Structure formats: C-alpha cells, structure tokens
Amino acid sequence: MEKFIQLLVYGLQLGSIYALLAIGYTMVFGIIRMINMAHGDFLMMGSYAVFFIVSLFFADQMLGPAIALFVILASASITGFIGVGVERIAYKPLRNRPKISSMIAAIGVSLFTQNFFRAIPFIGPNPRTFPKLLKDVLFFVGPIQLSLVRIVVIILSIVIMSVLYFIIMKTTIGMEMRAASCDKDASSLMGVNVNRVISATFFIGAGLAAISGAFYANNYPVLTVTMGATLGNKAFIAAVIGGIGDIRGAVLGGFIMGVIEIMISSVYSELAYGISFVVLIIILLLKPEGLLGKPMIEKV
Amino acid sequence: MSVLKADHISIQFGGLRAVNDFSLDLQEKELYSIIGPNGAGKTTVFNMLTGIYQPTEGSIYIDGKLMAGCKPYQFTAAGLARTFQNIRLFHGATVLDNVKMAHSFKTDYNFFNMLTRTGKYHSEERRITEKSMELLEMFDLQDKKDFFANNLPYGEQRKLEIVRALATEPKVILLDEPAAGMNPNEIDDVVNLILRVQKELGKAILVIEHHMKMVMKIAEYIKVLDFGETISEGTPEKVQNDPKVIEAYLGGHANASRS
Amino acid sequence: MNWLRKNSEVIILPLIYVVIFLLQKNKILNNYIIQIIMLAGVNIIMTLSLNLVNGMTGQNSIGHAGFMAVGAYVSALFSKIIFSAATMPPALQTVFFLLATIAGGIGAAIFGFLIGMPTLRLKGDYLAIVTLGFGEVIRSIIRITPTVGAARGLTGIPKLASLFWIFVFVTITIYVCRNYMDSAYGRGCLAIRDNEVAADTMGINTSKYKVQAFVTSAFIAGIAGSMYAHTLRYLHPDVFSYTKSTDFLVYLYAGGVGSISGSILGAFVLTALPEILRFMNEWRLVIYGGLLVVIILFRPVGMFGGKEFAFLKLKTGGIRHIGFSNLFQRKSKKTAVANEEISQ
Amino acid sequence: VSAEKTIPDEINLGMISTISGSQAIDGQNMTDAIKLVQKELEENGGLDVDGKKVKINWIIEDCEAKPEIAVNAAQKLIEQDGVLAIVGPNNSGDTIASAEISQAAKIPQITNTGTNEAVTKVGDYVFRACIIDPFQGKVVAQFAYENLGLRKTAVIYDNADTYSAGLDKAFVDAFVALGGEVVANEAFSGADVKDFSAQLINIKNANPEAVFVPAHIDNIPLILQQIRGMGIEATLLGCDSWDYAAMPELVGLDVIEGAYYVTGFSPDAETAADFVKAFTDLAGYRPSFCSAMAYEAAHIVLNAIQNAETIDGTGIRDAMMKTELDLPSGHVTFDEFRNPIKSGIILQVRNGVAQYVGSVSPSK
C-alpha cells in the first residue's frame, strides 16, 4: 500500500509534465485542428532558452524563485514568438488545406530545428546540463517521499489548465478561438481577425511548451536537441486519451500516462512499455472519443 | 404491396422527444410527402427510416422485412435510398464516380477477381459505367461527369444526390428537401424529374419539402408533423385547408400559390 | 494472353527493370545506387500499403511500421530459423524466400485483422493513436523474445532479396493497388473517405470495406518487411519505431495522398534525397527538413496529388493523367475539369 | 613485401558515424579523432608506404543511428568513393548491418566501439578496436565481487538497446557465477525514458551494495542523479559508454564521485599521453573511449596499408590480422575472431576526473 501510494505520487509527478505539455498541444489542435509534430521541439527550444539566459546573465548563482520565474517567462515569450513565426511561415499557407499537409510541414519543421540546433556550433551535439532553477526540497509525509518542485508542477498544471479553460470557455478571445476553430470564414464575417487569433493560440501553445520545458529540464536536467521528440509524442497521446481539443482532458490524459508508466514499470519492467500502450488502447476502445471527449455529434 | 412501413415509431434525444408515434405505409409507386415547421422532426423520421438512428419505440419494415437493429447499408440493400438535407456527396470524387460508388454493393465480382481483374471484372465495370451514364443522362448531368462533385453548382449537387440514390436500384427513395436553394423554374425541373422517377422508373417516393406549390402538385398523400407529432394527414386538399396546419406551418400560404 | 492484352500497362515496369539491369551490368549504376533503388522499392511498397488505408479509405494509421516489423520478423523467422535457407541450393532458396515473404504477409495481415476489427468505431486521431500504440506493442514484444534476437537484434538473415525480386513485388503491388482503386471495392473505400454516413446509406458495408483495406494493406506491408529483412540481413526492433512510420507518412503525403503515382514518386524521391544531400555533411538533415516544408508549401496536395501516370490507366478519383508526352509540357490537357485538390 | 606491390598516389578511406540523431556526440568524437589522424598524416606529408608518401583522404558519412542508412553509407563509400577500408560505425547495430556490405565487397571494416559479440561474426573482413560486451560485463562483475568485495548488486538497463541488454546479461551471469546475488534487475525501454522512479524504488527496496548502469550517454546522468535523489547510497558501476570527458560534469560531480566503470582505454596510461595531449589540443576536450578507439582503428588500418602485400581490400585485411602495433591503449594484436586482445581498464571518478584504478586481462 505504501509502495502503491509512493508510486502514485511518482506517477502524478511525471504525469504533470506530460499534462503541461499536452495542454499546449491540445490547445493548438483544438483551435487549428492541426497535429503539430514540432510541438516537442518548442519544449526543447524553451529549455535551451532558459539554459542560455541563465548561463549568460546568472552564471553560477543560485536563482531565487522570483528570478527563476522571470527566466521561465522570458524563455516562454521567446519560444512563443518563435512559435508564431513558425506558424506564419510554415503552417499559415496551408491553413485551408487538408490538415495532414500541415502535419507534414510540422515534421519538416521538426527535422529542420533539431538538426539545425545540432549543426550550429554553440549548441552542437553534446548534451548540456540544465542549471538548477529551483532548489528541490525532498520531504516525507509518513513513509511517502515528496518533492517540492514536483508538487509545484502538479499544482501549476492544474492552475494553468483552469485558467486556460476559463479563457477559452468564458472570455471573448476564447469564444473567438472556438468560433475560428469551427469556421474561419464565418468568424471573419463576425469581425474576428483570424490571423491574430491563430497567432495568439500559437503563442500560448509554444509558450506553454517552453514552460513545461523549463520544469521538465529542472527535473531531468540533461538537454539534448532531440529531447522534445518523444515528449511531443507522449503529449500527443495524452491529449488524445483525454479527448483531443479538451484542455481538461489533456491534463487528465497526462496524469494517467504518467501513472500508468510508473505503475507498470514497477511491476513488470521488461514489458512495461508495451503494456502501457495496451492500457491506452483499451481506454480508447472503451471510450472512442477520449476520456473527456464528447461523442462527435453527427447531425444528418 | 407495402414497400416501406413505419409502425408507431418514436425517438428520444435526451429529454427531447423529437418524433412521437409516427406511422406510415407506402405502397409501390406511391408518392408521399412529409411537411411541417422547421425542427418538427421530418429529417429525424428519415434518419430512422434509413437506419441512421434507431427508433426508441416502434418498428420499420422494408418490403415486408423487419429492419430492427439493421445498419444503414442493410436498409439500402433492402431497397431504400435517400438524399440528404445537407448535401453529402463524395466530394473528392467526380460526378461519374459518385454514381458508380453507389453501385458498389451490387457488383458481381469478388475480392480476388478484383485484385487480378479476372472473372466478371471487366464486364461488370462496363455495366456499372453504362448504367451510371444512363442515369446521369436522364438528369442531364452527362456533360459534367468529370467534374468534382463539390465544384458543381448547388442545384446540380442536389440532382446528383438523387442520381446517386437511384443508382442503388431502390424500391423506395427518400428525398430531403430536393428543391431547397432552387428558383421556381428549377423547381419545375425537379418536379418533372421526380414524377419521371415515379412513373418511368416505378419507384415509391417520400419527399420532405417546404415549397408548398411543389408538394401540392406531386404528393398523393401528405403527413404533417409539428413538434414530433403527426398533426394532420391526408390528401393535399385536405391538409392545406386544415386549420391546424395553417396555424402551425403554412401561415398565409394556404392554397399555396407562390413559394 | 487475353489478360495480358487487357493489362498491357504493366509491361512498363518490367521495362524499367530491364533498363536498370542493363545499366547495372554495364557498370553505369554501381551497387550504391542499386542499394538506394532497392530501399526505395521497399519504401514504395510500404507507401502504397499506407495509401490503401490513409489515402483511399481515409483512415488514419500512423503505426504502419508495426506491420512491416511483423512481416520482417516472421519472414526472417521462416527463412533463417525454421528453415535455414542460406544453406540451400539457389533454386530452393528462391522458393523458400517466396514462401517466407508470403508468410510475412500473412503474419502482418493477421495483425491487421486483429487491430482492424476492434478499432472500427475509432476515428481520426483516436484511431491514429491505437495504430501507433499497436506498433509500439509489437516492438516491445519482439524486444523480449529471445528466438528472434530480442534487443540484440536478429543477424545473419540470408540475403535472398535482390533488385529483381524487389521489382517483382513493387510491380505486383502497383498492379494490385491500381486494381483495388479502380473497382467497386476501391470506390467503396473512397466513398467512406469522403463521407462515411453517405457511404453507409449508399449500401456500402463500411466496416467490411475498412477491414478489407486494412488487412490488404497490412499484408502488403508484411511483404515490404520481408524484402527489408532479406535485403538488410539485420533486424532490430528499434528500426520499426514510430519514426519509421512517420517516414512513410511523409513519403505518402509529400508524394500526394490518394495517388498511386504520388506514393511511388514520394517514396522514391524522399529515399534518394538524403543520400543526394550527403555532401552537406551535418547540414544534410537540416536541408532535408527544410525541403520537406518547401515541397508541401508549394504543393500542399503533394507532388503528385490528384495526378497519376497515364500508364497506370487509372479511372477513379477524377485524376489528371500525366503521360510521357505531356510530362514535360507546362500545360497538360485536362481529362478532368477540376481543381487538382483532394479535399479531406 | 612482394615485388608486385603497386602503390597508388592516393588512397580513400571511409568513416561512418552517427553525426546526427540521438548519438550525435559520438559523431563529433569520431570526427575529431579522424581530424587528428589527418593532421598527423599531413605533418608527415602523407602515409609512408615503402618509402612512398601516399595521400590519404578520409571520407566521413553519417548513419543517423539507423541500420539502413549505415548500409547506404557503406555502399556509398565503397562504390562511389572506392575506399579501401572503413572505420566505424560506433554502435553495434549499425556496424552489423553495414558490415554485410563491406564483407560482400571484401573491404575491411573496423568499428571503434561496436562492442556487441555478433559484430565480428558477420565475416572475416570485420574487425573491432574495442573490447566485447560479455568480457566487459564479466570484468565489472569480477571487479565488484573480488576487488570491492560486494555481494549484493542491482542493475538498471535499457531493454530496447542491444548494448545495454547485452551487458546486463553478461554482468548478471558473471556475478551470479562468482557467487554474488543480483537483488534487482530492472529494465526500461528506450533512450527516451527519463523517469526511473518505478525501477529505482524496487532497487532501493532490495537494498543493493552497488548498482550497475549500462546505459547510453543521454540516460546515464538522469539515472545516476535519480539514484542519489532517491537516497540510494550504493556504489555506482558503469561501462565504456560512461567514458566521455564531459560526463562527470553532466552528471554532477557530487553524484558521480567515487563511481567505477570499465573501459578499454585509460587516458592516464603512459602509452596514451601523447595522444591525449594532441587530441585535447585539437578538439578542446579530453578524448573519450569512442574517440580513442576511432583513432586506434584508423591507425590499425593505416598500419595495415603499410604492411599489406597488395594494396586492396584483401591485402589490407590480411595485414590487419597480423597487426602488432603500439597504440594509446597499449600493444594491440587481434585474435582469430578479429577482436583485439585487450585488457579491461577500471577507472574511478575522483575529484571529477576518471582515474586509472586497475586492469583486468581477458584471460582471467
């Protein structure tokens, strides 16, 4: 039982990172209906941005929470703008095309960025150590070991989820986003600047990826140019499991993925990887539209 | 002989009873119409009659066969075809292919023949193409056979839907607002086409339509729905003079002259 | 004979083979180029297989490397472990190679059925995740199965595939896919892709058509797997990862989804491109990624989207035929009045 | 030296490596090693073959850590560039796949760090410059049991990786045979796993005296950090994949301090001093096992060219079989299976630098 709870805690901690990343993923999908295969690379850029800001300006000093927050937000903005730029250059021309075209463009963008970063000398192929942004504090509740930073991430992912959910469901820009996702022409006829809405979406999506990158790297402090690739996939899976396009679903999906991964590895580590996919497949077979996804109403 | 029979069918969406206790008995070559205000449940009736929705109560018979639990394709196999209120063509395919697609389930060669082009493959393909072209000619669409379906003007898309439905060689054909978006002249065309389908091809027809002039001209029997209930039924004369129908639906258009 | 007359178009592929063969014999094409052509051939078979599901039926499979893995491992199991074909006389080797390939195809088809059936009610990205998951499950099983080398990989598979055999199977695959597309079965699939509800109401048993396409596609992927195993002679579960599936998706969509010619061209060009870019050293994949974006920006429907080589004599789908006569003309005569796009 | 030996003016040699992909660091290490070889050659005005200075051109190809790309690379080097020998690739899978090509073309290929046993079994043209996994695993086990006196160990390994899974098996077999107990043998799947809590909690509960971590560079830091983060105080044991100059810093000096690992090369050895200095001057970092072995592989090839009876693939191969060469790791000869007869070197990280502890010779 103790072990179970401890594993659950570990699972939630890992899941919170997936959740954070999945929020951005599902948001971009929800609004633009595009599978952004390069989303994981925004995470990578975000953590490198933190790395460079810290090593340029705050080398060798322990950062307080305030500075850490500032650094994270700064790198989130940088990545956010890169995201907007990528959308303008590579995805926008494909907006009215089958959405799979933009997925292929995203694969191209992903290949390009990873290998570009690998090829330029000041990033290069060597892994880097991520600077400790926040000093982690380990403490015990009974026999259960907890990590302060990770609890912060869990809470953060839920807070961000709630804020974004509120923005999307209750504010005007949120309504514009939802309308644009349904029908771009019609929303421009209501006076919505669709380009701006999409840019905003990408800014938030890429910025969130950068934030998750910062927390991810804080917990797993090795940076490589390919670090985003699989994480991107996991976020995608988490988003789908939760019901793609639904922010709450993304968070739920993220947590479930984390817990499944940890629990099964602990019981049968040899086949854990396969079994966790089996579990995900079973979830989808039982709930074909994802956990929180609404069944697609097809009005005939 | 009864080709399509609905026996007291009803359907519930959550709290909403969209159609309540609807019955219909359509004989060979008959032409019925369903009318009623927007949201009355007409399309929903069609959806039940074609197997897209399962009625919560009641049963449906096609050609005397009970269709409980069947999928839409089985309804079609049993002899029923339809068009859609919101056009649903195969937009990535050409006009001719759209019609040929509707022949798929009546093709007389098997999977292996298909892969190797043996057996009746060639003769069947020729037959399908010829039959499809015949139907297109009947609707004057033969010149547009190589157009992508979604590049046709609206009216022709509606016609193509009818052609496609006919290609399944049904006994009954259900038309959901076939004249929507057409001008009166074009509606006259549609009227003639529908009558030809009934007379020349011998199909039983069920039409939903808001153009009263058209309905009154072609329908032999009309059922009027409002809030899912059948509020009136009978011959066109009877229905258009029924005060309940005028109140709920026709407004100033009783003895419809224009629309 | 009658059959040959009606299918005269298939002659062109053997012709291409003869040309390549002669060039190879005269040392104009070296083994390196032949190797690339062989790999491209394997990729063409895979891309055509994917096209049946993603292009024709509109289902979203992003784990197709899983089927390839099954085909590769089953055929290698057959030719190396059950019967050690390497030590057989050449004629018998060929027989066992073909048997192994068919075994690989059947193995993959069985898996195709197993995942095709339960996933029928899944759509779009949800289906995509299941196919992806399936591919990963396959890998994770291979990884702990000692008979097929587990994580060490399987070495010493007899080299039985050759340019000739790959050409044979590419030709058969093209032929079969062309026939599939131009038939009631293929049209049924296209109908499902374009509008499932309408397809259903037009009498098409959507479940059956989808499973048929899935199983056929898996079978073909299994064949490609066998070719791969017997060309490379070394298998490792990680080769068939999700990244590999993504490669095929890229070939398919950059080539032009739904178009058989597009699949062929996409697989060929994009297999060769990274090799052509070798002179760029570490910038190689940077340029490759960039070019991919450029291709899709300039031709969002893919290089050959909505077009087919005329020799395939494809009729279905409102395509534009590109023959040798008009290949080099800027404005080709249209057989279909249409925008060339396949909207999804 | 036979009379009919014709000596060309130029010789092309190839190197295949993971320039891109997740093992790109090896690509850089190997490229730098070849640069050093090239520099040495230039300083001598070329390779001295029976008194004639032969110009050596190194052609470096990327294999992305994908077997079929490695095959393409080998084909290209052999067919297009006409290389007479190939160095690399650095991992076993790529080597096995590409070696089929060299074998068929009768061009010798020598991998620098393809440690898997199966590599040289591809054929008699395939060599390696490094030690093999079963031996490595055995050396770690033996060192842990006999020198450190440990009886209870645990392993965490990647069961998706040829190398990692192979070492796990070798270590477990050897350690158990010695009489020790492997109290936890935990797997994870794939280099992209970053959280090892579940595996480590099992290891922690088993309370081992040491944990052996046969993993790749992108995972080692995380695993080690998490081992300590979880409060496991056991001795850390590693293998040749640990040997990068940047590793201690990447892992964290406090975490890795005191850890032992086995490799086939010690930068502290007298024989290595010149090489280490030259490499560090050129590349700006200390040579790793990967770069040292690439350097040695290149020299084995060059030496064979000098001694070959005929300068072609077969001649070079035959000469490679007879290698008697003093290299940074010591005196190198090959056994009949084309594996070098080398000792396993044990290094310990002390004050943030890997330092020589001892060596275990293969006969033992």
Added chain:
Amino acid sequence: MLLEVNDLHVNYGAIKAVKGISFYVEKGEIVTLIGANGAGKTTTLRTITGLEHAASGTIHFKDKDITNIAPHRIVEMGITHVPEGRRIFTNLTVMENLKMAALLRKDPEGKKASYEEVFELFPRLKERRMQPSITLSGGEQQMLAVGRAIVTGGDLVVLDEPSMGLAPKIVDEIFEVIQRMNQEGKTILLNEQNAFMALSVANRAYVLETGNITIEGPAKDLLTDPRVKEAYLGS
C-alpha cells in the same frame, strides 16, 4: 453610393465564376441579385466581403476601396454578411453564436435588446438558447444565421439565400425582417432563389447569368419582364 462594384472578375483556378460585372447599391435600398444555380451570385457576395479574391475590378464601400482586403476589416467598416449554407458555429451554443455576432458592437444595452429581438422573432431559438447549435434542425440553423445578422447590424446587410430550407410561414417572417431592417435604415443586398418574394420587396434587381449581368432595373419592372418571368418565376 454605398457600394459600388466595378468590372469584377473572380476565378476558381481555371473556372471563371464572375466575368466582369458592375453594379451599385445606394444607401437605404434593397437590391436583389437573382439568377440560376451557379450563376455566380454567391461568389460575388463572397468577394465583396473579402472571402474570395478578386482577379480584377474594384469594390468600393462608403467610397473606400475595399477590394481584396481582409474580411474582418470589411466587416468592421459596416458590412454584415449572412453566408450561404448557414455557416453557424456548430461547436458553440445558440446564445454564443449570437454573442459572436455582437463581437464588434460596443453598446451593451443595444446588444441585449438585439438578442431579445431575435428571440422574439424566432421563439424556437429562445427555447434552444443553451443547446449546442449542431443539434438544431436545418431551418433552425437558418434562423440562427439570420438572427446573427440582426445582432451584428451593419450599415449594409448582405444576405445569401436567407429563406433556404425554411417553412413557408417563416419565409414570410424573414422577408418581413428584411423589410423592417431596411426601414430601420439598413441597406440590403439580397441574393435569393425565391425570385418572386425577392422582387416583391426589392427596389432594384440584377439578373446574373453565368457570371454576367444580363438584365437590370427596378424590381417592379423585372417582375413583369417576360424574360425574367420565363426563367426565374416559374409557370
């Protein structure tokens, strides 16, 4: 002149949908476009609001050139467009659809009043205000589309087949709404298949045939024009 279209050409790839048409709309008028299926009416309207690209020609609104500028900017200048095929936001509720339509309106009071106006006009929508609009029937969706235009309320209201799929009674109501909006000072550009109704309410009309304007004039005259009668008013 409120709207002036001059020698407009619009193409879809190789297809020439509009081949050089010119027309104008004066402030306060109801102008209708009639024509057969595929004549280019929808294309014309979509080009006015920037949804399609004009190959050549100019469009002026309030004496400003609005040719090929972004739709949302045209809408801001005061053109409201009820597009063909309803185009409601099916993932939003009925109420949210109306709120979307009020996006550019700055007066909270007026907004509320206009919602009420819509609900008064179409009581069915009021019943379904919190329902996701995808579940509405075809006609209900059409009501919502027209309702949105009432809420947006620009100076020029462009309606593309507002009566499509509506019950006869509601068709009458829609035309009453159109006339009422006109009386309240809005200018109307109407594309309608129900030529009889359209000509009855309009001041002036244009007949489009395969991308060209073939007949134009006061609506009254067209109603009796034999060419129009034969082609568009039916027997």
